[in-house]
Amino acid sequence: MGRALQLRAATAEDREWIHELRHRVYAEELGQHAPNPAGRLRDGLDGDNVYLVAARGADRVGFVSLTPPWLGRYALDKYLTRDELPLLNEGDAFEVRILTVEPDRRASAAAPLLMYAALRWIAARGGRRVVAMGRTELLGMYRAAGLRPVGRTVHSGAVTFEVLTGDVSELTQRATDRYGTVLERLRSAVDWRLDVAFAPRPDGCEHGGASFSALGTDFRSLDRRHRIVMADVLDAWFPPAPGVRAALADDPAWAARTSPPTGAEGMLAEIARARALPVETLAVGAGSSDLIFRAFGQWLTPESRVLLLDPVYGEYAHVTERVIGCRVDRFRLRREDGWRIDPAELSAVVGSGRYDLVVVVNPNNPTGRHAPARELRSLIAAAPARTRWWIDEAYLGYAGPAESLAGLAATDRRVVVCTSLSKMYALSGLRAAYLVAEPAVAAHLRRWTPPWPVSLPAQRAAVAALRDPEYYRDRWLRTHALRSQLAADLAGLDEALVVEESVANFLTVTLPSGGPSAAQLVSECRRHDVYLRDLSPLSPQYQGRTVRIAVRDTAGNARIAAACRAALDELSPAWRPLALTAQPVPAAGSAL
Known part of the structure; x- marks a missing residue:
């Protein structure tokens, strides 16, 4: 220029x-x-x-x-x-x-x-x-x-x-x-020439990943999906169950032109059956984001005080801080503690009684750590009566259904459990989710749910998915094996990389200080049509050095490892230190 x-x-x-x-x-x-x-x-x-x-x-x-x-x-x-x-x-x-x-x-x-x-x-x-x-x-x-x-x-x-x-x-x-x-x-x-975009997103939040922009949001070049590895979003690597695919293929023209059941009654009944929950404790939505926006918009005001984990799924900060304008505090998870929740420390913070809502994503995204259900039950039992708990169990299937707090949410009006069917059941494109709450709380949210909240194809797919638990159990076990192999392949690229496995369908890679930034690695991998997620904007805890990588199939994981290897080879020789060498002088000063 x-x-x-x-x-x-x-x-x-x-x-x-x-x-x-x-x-x-x-x-x-x-x-x-x-x-x-x-x-x-x-x-x-x-x-x-x-x-x-x-x-x-x-x-x-x-x-x-x-x-x-x-x-x-x-x-x-x-x-x-x-x-x-x-x-x-x-x-x-x-x-x-x-x-x-x-x-x-x-x-x-x-x-x-x-x-x-x-x-x-x-x-x-x-x-x-x-x-x-x-x-x-x-x-x-x-x-x-x-x-x-x-x-x-x-x-x-x-x-x-x-x-x-x-x-x-x-x-x-x-x-x-x-x-x-x-x-x-x-x-x-x-x-x-900075490793950050010149302008922020209009709403200040990076929803999902950037890989779809490479395909083209006008849907005119979707054939590119065969060349791109979309590891920046946590969509399932496997297809939905055979019954789901059959339902979607069954007269799609009819499904496209026909209004679905108004209140998703059949979907609610199938969720109640599969999860052994009273149907009156359920509310459905077009994905968990729909439920988050709807529920938080009902419960919270700019005067509300909210406690979020840090790091945590970015949509929660977006809704509470930018959309509603709540007063938000962070409960910091620490890398040196394995990103795990310290129950005693969290109990002391919540015990102050100043929070209207505490949000816990479990297993957590992006750290991938799971807090045992017994610990959360004890925390909630000891918490002030005025504090509501929102438990996001989008990835719970990877930890096991026995770890769900849905049963507690069905009886305790302070607790709501939100569950997306997108990631665990390979239904991200269809948008289907539900929450579990005490009947009066659930009824209130259903009153604020518009008719036809979930499309007919999505309702049919959700029902079919819930009827085939064996298929998904097998896919989830396979995900653990694929993740472990990907972790080993990435760790083998450079001994300075820190690879942290999660319990879910992703892992994180942290670059050494003095090496390329996460943004630089992400940018370089895109030259190889491999998309990763830079976690830096979520929290200062990541120090601009950590990327999250979604598990793909064997071929996709091999391309991820190859792209990371090529990116590191390209970046490392060209990189020069961004900081100056420390040479203390007593007369130093500071000014803006």
Whole structure:
């Protein structure tokens, strides 16, 4: 793009210029630090920070520094204690630091573009909060961007800073609402080389995967499905049961033009029979998302307080935070604990009595861990009476039907179990799901269910699927074997990869720090028509380094392993460190 302004992650070659520019600005120009003979400013975070650089051709224009929460320390720690600034303890705050532009380029678009690039990078790593120090004389610019002072002032040398913060989703919305036209104009003029899309999705949530866009959402090139491995979505690798296929093939013209049973009565009866549940405890929907939106929309308001696991299926944060606007807290699962729920810790958090709803996906997506039913029953029994529990059992078949809490949900009005038939029964394209609740709760949701909520083909398919448990039990056992083989093949690619199996139809692969990012691996694999899911936007816990891979059949899994091998071979030699080597200097400083 010639002399277009380039936005990129800093390379090793950028480091001396960054240190030298910092010295010129913060020592010589602003007097924040004393000049030093080397003419360079460094600090103890340089080795771990991420730097984004703006350049025009060979000329570097400016940079911004980002300190991610997984480092466990921030530049602000030098000035304020965690008691004075408790938001630094929340685990999802990214510190934006040292936004610096060459003096003769300060009238250009470099500074706002670097701020925007930092916001997009943070959002792509699951960041939910930004914290920064802004020079008081530039406070108007930061307020215009959506940052707000927290009431803390910091003095460093001759410079005074205000501590600022902002919610990532609100900052993103403000950027698109107020500056969307300008950003769209700049989009075509900027050479964007970051491993995150320039613009966010309109609703801020990545529903499903990106693989269908490769097929074509206008359905004119569906023959491409034979060339693409869609491992970014958790659809079943196997076909539905023979009875399902026969039902779908039985006079499809009639099924297409005929209205289904109004309340899906036959489907409800078959679910009740198969699950040994009273039919009055059931409500059906066109997939679990239909049920989530409908139920949460009835129960929750912007004043409601919700507790989500972190990491967890992204649709829950989307509905509660972005659609309804609830006050949402996270219960953090930790990699070092095997991503498992600590029952005592969760019980203590819920026992505070401040939550209207607790959401537990079990087995969890994306961690793939299963919490034993007995532990959840004990947690619920000890929880305050005002707290409702939503248990998502979309993948429970892989753990075993005895682990379901559906029986508890049928009698305890605090508990609702949601079960999708999509993933376990190979019905994702048909959209069929149900929930189990105490009869009065279920009846209320049925009143808010429109007529014909599930199509006739989907109703017939669901009934046929539930009548063939042996077929699916065999497919689920085969899935475990395929997953184990895929895990072994991926682990064999590089000893630095961390492969974590789930109990369900997927696994995760974490790249080493200092290697390619998850986004880079995903992008490179797409060149081989293999689609994986970058988990980075779901949670800072993944540090931008973890991908989720759905289990496919033997041939598909072989293509996944081959694509990952080729991608790593391509990325590793070309990759250069994004962070600067740590060289602590006492005169270091921080500014936005």
